[in-house]
Structure formats: C-alpha cells, structure tokens
Amino acid sequence: xxxxxxxxxxxxxxxxxxxxxxxxxxxRPQLIAPIIVFPxxxxxxxxxxxxxxxxxxxxxxxxSFLQFMLAGAIMQSLMLAGNSGGIALAVDIEMGFTDRLxxxxxxxxxxxxxxxxxxAALGLFGALWFLxxxxxxxxxxxxxxxxxxxxxxxxTAAACAVGGIGAAIALRTGSASVVQGLFxxxxxxxxxxxxxxxxxxxxxxxxxxxxxNPLSFVAEGIREPMISGIDATDTLEALAAIAxxxxxxxxxxxxxxxxxxxxx
Amino acid sequence: MPAIVAEGLERAxxxxxxxxxxxxxxxxxxxxxxxxxxxxxxTTTVRMLTTLLLPTGGRASVAGHDVSAEARAVxxxxxxxxxxxxxxxxxxxxxxxxxxxxxxGIPTAEGxxxxxxxxxxxxxAGAADRRVGTYSGGMQRRLDLAAALVHEPRVLFLDEPxxxxxxxxxxxxxxxxxxxxxxxxxxFLTTQYLEEADQLADDVGIIDxxxxxxxxxxxxxxxEIGNPHIQLQLAEGSVAEAEAKLGxxxxxxxxxxxxxxxxxxxxxxxxxxxxxxxxxxxGIAVEALELVRPTLDDVFVAKTGYHLExxxxxxxxxxxxxx
Numbered sequence: 001x002x003x004x005x006x007x008x009x010x011x012x013x014x015x016x017x018x019x020x021x022x023x024x025x026x027x028r029p030q031l032i033a034p035i036i037v038f039p040x041x042x043x044x045x046x047x048x049x050x051x052x053x054x055x056x057x058x059x060x061x062x063x064s065f066l067q068f069m070l071a072g073a074i075m076q077s078l079m080l081a082g083n084s085g086g087i088a089l090a091v092d093i094e095m096g097f098t099d100r101l102x103x104x105x106x107x108x109x110x111x112x113x114x115x116x117x118x119x120a121a122l123g124l125f126g127a128l129w130f131l132x133x134x135x136x137x138x139x140x141x142x143x144x145x146x147x148x149x150x151x152x153x154x155x156t157a158a159a160c161a162v163g164g165i166g167a168a169i170a171l172r173t174g175s176a177s178v179v180q181g182l183f184x185x186x187x188x189x190x191x192x193x194x195x196x197x198x199x200x201x202x203x204x205x206x207x208x209x210x211x212x213n214p215l216s217f218v219a220e221g222i223r224e225p226m227i228s229g230i231d232a233t234d235t236l237e238a239l240a241a242i243a244x245x246x247x248x249x250x251x252x253x254x255x256x257x258x259x260x261x262x263x264x
Numbered sequence: 265m266p267a268i269v270a271e272g273l274e275r276a277x278x279x280x281x282x283x284x285x286x287x288x289x290x291x292x293x294x295x296x297x298x299x300x301x302x303x304x305x306x307t308t309t310v311r312m313l314t315t316l317l318l319p320t321g322g323r324a325s326v327a328g329h330d331v332s333a334e335a336r337a338v339x340x341x342x343x344x345x346x347x348x349x350x351x352x353x354x355x356x357x358x359x360x361x362x363x364x365x366x367x368x369g370i371p372t373a374e375g376x377x378x379x380x381x382x383x384x385x386x387x388x389a390g391a392a393d394r395r396v397g398t399y400s401g402g403m404q405r406r407l408d409l410a411a412a413l414v415h416e417p418r419v420l421f422l423d424e425p426x427x428x429x430x431x432x433x434x435x436x437x438x439x440x441x442x443x444x445x446x447x448x449x450x451x452f453l454t455t456q457y458l459e460e461a462d463q464l465a466d467d468v469g470i471i472d473x474x475x476x477x478x479x480x481x482x483x484x485x486x487x488e489i490g491n492p493h494i495q496l497q498l499a500e501g502s503v504a505e506a507e508a509k510l511g512x513x514x515x516x517x518x519x520x521x522x523x524x525x526x527x528x529x530x531x532x533x534x535x536x537x538x539x540x541x542x543x544x545x546x547g548i549a550v551e552a553l554e555l556v557r558p559t560l561d562d563v564f565v566a567k568t569g570y571h572l573e574x575x576x577x578x579x580x581x582x583x584x585x586x587x
Contacts, residue, residue, distance in 0.1 A: 009369045016366040020355070027354040027395075096350035100411070103314050104367035105339040262318060263277075 013106050017114020022121050024088055031088060034080035034183070035126050040133065043073040046196070058200045062227045067139040070130050071223035074151070075195040075215065077126030078159035079186050083179065085119035086166025090176040093260075108261070112171070112253045116163045123159020127152040127222075139226070147225030154238050158218045161242045164249020171256035195219040214241035265328060267292045267419050267450040268313060274321030275308050282308045284474035285322060290452060290467070292418075295445050297465025297482075298454040299560065305474040306454040307347055310423045313452065314344045327418050340368075343412035347423040347454075350408070353397030357388050357407050360396060361414055368415035375414070382410040386440065402433030409440060419450045426460060438464055458560045470564060477567040486558040489566050492532050493517055494539055495556050496525040501548035509546050513539060532557075 025031040043066075051065035062068045092098045101111045131141070131148055141148045170179050190196070192206050193215035202210055210216050221238020224231045268290035275283040283305045290296040300306050311317035313326055315335040324331045327341035351360060361382055365375025383392045386406040396404060405425060412420060422441065426434040441464055445451050455461050461468050462482050470478040470485075478485055491514070498506060503525055507516050510527040513535065517526035529535035533555055543550055565571055 012366055012372075016363055020352075020359070020363060023359075024352065024354050092352070095352070096346060096348050097352050099316055099346055100344075100350045100364070101367065102316055103339055103342070103344045104364075105336050105369065106367055261316075 010107060010110050013110050014114045014117050017101075017111065018117030018121060021085065021088065021115055021118020025084060025118070025122055028088075031084045034084055035077050035122055036129060038080065039073045039076040039126070039130070042076065043069055043130070043133070046072075053197075056201060058198065060198055060227060063140055063142075064138065066134060066137055067227055068223070069196070070134045070139060070226055071151070071219050072196040073130045073133075074127050074155050074222055075158075075190060075193075075219050076187075077130065078123040078155050079162055079190055079215075080183075081119050081122040081126060081159045082162030082164075082166045083183055083186050084166075085115055085122070085163040086170040086179040086182075087176050089115050089167050090170035090174060090179045093170065093174040094176055102261070108257060109254065112164075112167050112250075112257065115167055116160045119163030119166070120156050120160035123163075124152060124156040126159070127155035134226075141226050143225040143229045147230055150225050150230060150235065151222045154218065154221050154235075154242065157239075157242045158222075158245070161245035161249055164246055164253055166249075168249055168252035168256050171253060171260050174260070189213070190215060193219055214245060217241035265292070266290055267294070268296070268324070268326050268452060270309075270313070270322065270324040272322030273309065273312060273319055273324050275305075275312055275317065276320045282474055283312070283319075286471075286474075286476055288469055288476065288479065290450060292450055293445070293448055294466045295441065295451040295453060295464050297461035297468040298452065298471060299456070299458070299461045299468055299564070300454075300471035301456055304471045306456075306471055307423055308474075309471070310346075310421055310452070310454055314342060314421050315339055340415075341418045343415070343417035343420045345405075345408045345412045345420075345422050345425055347427065351396045351404055353395060355396055356393050357383060357396060357399070358392040360407065361411055364411040364414045370415060378414050382413060386410045387436075400433075402429050402436065405429060405433065405437060406440070409437065413444070417449065419452065420444060422451060422453045424454055424456065426455070426457065434460075458564070462560055468560065470560075470567060472564075472568045478563055482560060485560065485563045489558040489562045491528050491530050492555055492557045493526050493528045494536065495554045496527075496539070496543075496550055497523065497552035498525065499549035499551035501543075501546070505546065506543060506548050509542050509548070510539065513542065526556075529555075 025035070047066045047069055053059060054062055054065050054068065060068070098111065102108060131152065166179060169182065173179065192209045193213040194210050195215060199207060199210045199216060217237040218241050220234050224234045266289040268288070270286050270288045273283060273286040274281065286309060298306050298309065308317065312319045313324055313331060315331050315338050318332060326338045329337040329341065331338050355363070358379055361379035362375055365378055370378065383389045386409060388403060388407055388410070391399065391403060396407065399407065409425065425441070426437050429437065438460070441451055441453065453464060465482060467480065468482050468485060469476050496506065503519055503523065506525045510516065510525060513527060514530065515528040517528060519525055527539070529539070536553065536555065540550065540553070561571060
C-alpha cells in the first residue's frame with residue numbers, strides 16, 4: 001500500500017471510530033447527559049438567578065447575562081465531552097473492545113485519534129446546541145455569523161484537546177470509575193477560570209489562578225465574538241491554549257498507550 | 265513453513281513468569297488445540313502471538329512474520345476472537361462487522377458485502393440490526409467469530425471460544441471451526457475443555473504453569489499413557505479375589521472407590537470375553553463392566569499430577585449484557 005492510500009485508509013479508520021464514538025455517546029444516556037443536560041440546567045439556573053450580576057461595576061458590557069453565560073455553558077459542555085470520551089475509552093478497555101482495535105493492522109494511535117474525532121464532534125454539537133438556545137432566548141452574537149463560526153470552531157478544537165487528557169487518563173488507568181471520578185475536578189478547574197464569571201471581579205487566589213488557567217483563554221476566545229467582536233489577540237491566545245492542551249494530551253496519550261501495550 | 269512458530273517464548277509480569285519458554289510449531293491448515301486450566305498461560309500466549317502483548321523472552325512468528333518486529337504484518341494475517349467476546353453492547357451486529365472491515369482496510373462497498381455474507385454464514389442475518397447487548401452468549405460468540413473472519417485471515421486465533429456456552433451453541437461453534445479449517449484456515453484454539461480439544465484438534469499442546477508439558481495428536485498422547493482398561497463393578501465376591509485372578513491377564517490399576525476393579529488390557533474389547541470367563545469360573549459375579557479408553561484427562565493427569573477441572577456446564581448460557 002503506497003503512502004497516499006495508507007493515509008486514506010487511516011483517515012477512514014479514524015472517521016469510522018469517531019462515528020462509533022458519537023453513536024456510543026448518544027446511545028448511552030449517562031454519557032450524553034453531562035454534555036447537554038447538565039450545562040443546560042446550569043445555564044437556566046444561573047441566568048434565572050444571577051442575571052443581576054451584569055449590573056456589577058467592572059462586569060463587561062453585555063446585552064444580557066445569558067449572552068455572557070453562553071461561553072461558560074459551551075465550556076462546561078466541551079469539558080464534560082472530553083471527560084465522557086475518556087470514560088467511554090476506559091469502558092472499551094474494561095470490556096476488551098480495545099483489544100479488537102489493537103489486533104487490527106492500523107496505527108495504534110489512530111484508535112486515540114478516532115476517539116478524539118468523536119469528542120470533537122460532540123464539542124461541535126454542544127456548541128451548536130448552546131448557540132441555538134442563546135438565539136432562541138434572545139441572545140445576540142455581536143460579530144454575526146463569522147463570530148458564531150469562530151466560537152464553534154474553537155469549541156470543537158477545545159473539546160478535542162480536553163478529550164486528549166481524558167484519553168490519556170483512560171489509557172493509563174484502564175478504569176472508567178477513575179475517569180468518572182475526575183468529573184468534580186473538571187468542574188473545579190472550570191470554576192477557577194473566567195468561564196462563568198469575569199476574571200476582574202474574582203477575589204484572590206481564584207483571580208490569579210484564573211489569570212493563568214488555560215481554560216480562561218479558551219473561554220474568552222469563545223465569548224468575545226459573542227459579546228463584542230472578533231479580537232485577534234483573544235483568538236490567538238485561545239488557539240495557543242488549545243494547542244498547548246492538545247500537545248499535552250497527545251503526548252500523555254502516546255506515553256500511556258506505549259505503557260498499556262507493554263504491560264498488556 | 266509452519267503458520268505459527270514459538271521458540272523459548274516467555275512473558276513475565278514483574279516477578280511472575282506467566283509463560284516459561286514455550287516452543288511450538290503449528291503447520292499451515294492445522295487446528296492446534298492449546299489445552300490447560302485457568303491461569304496456565306494460554307491467554308498470555310495467545311496475546312503474545314496476536315501482538316497484543318510483547319514477549320519478555322524468546323521469539324515467535326505468525327504467518328512468517330515476527331510478532332515483535334513485524335507486528336502490523338502479523339495483524340494483517342490473523343483473525344482474533346478473544347476469551348471474553350470483545351463486543352460493544354451498544355453497536356448492532358452489522359455495525360460491528362462493518363467497523364471490523366474498515367479496520368482491516370477493506371473498501372466500504374466490499375466491507376458491506378462481506379458483512380452481509382458473514383452474518384448469513386453465522387446465522388445472525390435476522391438479528392443483524394439488533395444491538396449486541398440483546399444477543400445471547402452463543403450469538404455473541406458467533407458474531408465475534410464472524411468479525412474475526414471479515415478479512416479472510418490465514419490464521420485464526422480462538423481463545424476459549426465456547427467457554428460458558430450451552431452444548432448446542434458449543435457444537436455450532438465447533439461446526440464452524442471445522443468448516444473454516446476445511447477451507448484452509450489454520451486455527452489456534454485455546455480451551456479448558458478436554459472434549460473440545462479431542463474433537464477439533466489435529467495436534468494438542470497441554471500447558472500447565474506456563475510450560476508445555478505434552479504435545480502431539482490426541483491419539484498419540486493417549487497412546488503414550490497406555491492401553492485401555494476394563495473397569496468392573498462386582499456383585500458378589502471380594503475385590504482382592506478378583507484382582508488375584510485378573511492379575512494374570514494384565515496390569516492392575518489402583519481400585520476406584522475401593523470397590524471397582526481396574527485391569528489394563530492390551531487388546532481392548534477383544535479381552536472382555538476372557539475377563540468374564542475367568543471371573544465366572546472363579547464364581548465372582550459382575551454387576552457392571554466397562555471398557556475405558558485413555559482420555560486427554562488421563563494424559564493431563566499423567567503429565568501434571570492432577571485432573572483438568574472442567575467448568576460446570578449447568579447455567580452456562582451467558583446472559584445478554586446490558587445495552
């Protein structure tokens with residue numbers, strides 16, 4: 001098989017595994033609930049109960065609290081998509097399904113990429129879901145279609161990046177309960193970012209942590225096109241944060257994969 | 265060239281040496297039965313031969329390719345159905361076989377055709393669009409087998425393919441394995457069932473504590489153990505008296521339960537009239553008489569000192585896993 005044919009075959013494998021991953025999520029309620037249901041509920045509760053926050057001095061100028069919170073809901077959704085992807089991979093390991101994949105003549109990293117493709121698709125779905133909710137309930141996307149597309153693209157890439165960390169933990173531990181146990185940690189990391197609240201209004205030490213939390217950069221990259229306009233600096237910072245998380249996730253996944261194949 | 269070769273194959277897990285220098289050669293077109301109890305090292309050996317686990321010593325090749333250095337080439341040549349059918353309960357049978365075809369690099373249209381053919385072959389066409397989680401244990405095994413065949417592999421590894429199945433499902437799998445072998449597929453089959461090895465295998469390797477303790481055709485292994493014996497249940501007369509008479513015919517084996525007399529005979533069934541006549545002349549009445557041929561269990565006992573315990577066949581049909 002020549003290089004181009006081999007690449008095409010491998011891409012077909014990644015696509016097939018990604019599609020399986022998406023189907024698996026939609027067929028298992030406990031995987032789809034965290035991605036869509038929980039963030040939707042949290043969004044409803046927060047916008048219903050804390051909408052006066054926009055009156056606080058220092059709060060960024062926004063059309064409504066819902067408009068501000070959409071990025072937070074998307075962040076929560078994509079973070080939990082990454083976590084769910086890790087849980088699903090760990091379940092595959094526990095039930096031996098990954099052995100079927102490891103015994104196939106494909107590059108073994110394609111198995112991780114297939115899972116990440118599925119997680120990215122779920123990130124895309126989550127972003128579209130919350131944009132639709134925002135539009136239905138009157139939130140405007142200040143930078144129009146281009147801004148919406150940018151926010152969706154960043155969310156998709158970020159889901160893929162976070163999925164890499166989830167995959168690494170799944171490959172290393174092979175335990176769905178361990179990956180599931182990280183669920184609260186995911187929320188803690190998200191809450192000490194600017195996803196749900198403006199960094200300027202936080203108190204220490206949360207303010208400093210949020211300033212360096214890569215998720216803050218991703219959240220701002222998604223939020224800015226919605227509440228003001230496309231900003232090159234915010235976008236590049238978000239892309240850099242996503243790239244950093246992707247590199248970390250893939251490096252940890254590659255290492256965990258090698259370990260798994262060595263120890264069986 | 266043998267389809268599977270292992271030379272001094274070893275696998276250690278920390279301090280524990282699970283496989284301790286296995287040598288074997290499986291010829292092309294053969295069914296090789298790898299027989300042993302749980303924990304003997306069967307699955308570890310299969311995982312090394314199928315490139316799922318790196319050996320820590322020795323070497324092995326499958327279909328002419330080294331399992332460590334040419335793992336991808338090995339994986340192109342083999343089909344694998346592992347001990348616990350590695351199936352996703354949320355997929356349908358058809359989705360699983362199509363995915364397997366994609367994993368093997370088979371073009372989409374061809375993969376769909378093969379999936380349909382294989383589902384027909386294993387009698388799952390009617391359940392093809394049902395989720396695997398709703399399948400019975402036997403259906404799951406048949407699906408697993410079909411998935412392993414999608415790329416028409418030269419060598420098929422079946423790790424305990426019938427463990428936990430009811431006798432009917434077990435026979436169905438046996439028939440399929442025989443049919444595949446008749447089509448030229450080399451089959452490496454691990455099992456803890458003596459009957460399975462006896463029925464299916466051309467050659468048998470008996471593994472215990474990570475070592476092969478006996479190897480050969482089932483018949484040659486049984487012949488090594490010795491001649492058949494006649495087992496007698498006496499109605500009247502003492503065991504000691506019967507043994508004194510029968511000792512003239514052949515070697516006496518330790519009496520079973522202290523009540524049954526066992527005598528080894530050279531000519532099998534042809535020696536039965538002579539035994540009956542001698543006991544009759546001595547006035548010893550026989551309640552039951554049975555000619556017992558050596559079994560693979562006798563071979564196992566002779567080589568390891570203990571019986572290979574068979575899994576209970578009661579309640580063996582697996583419940584469908586939750587969808």
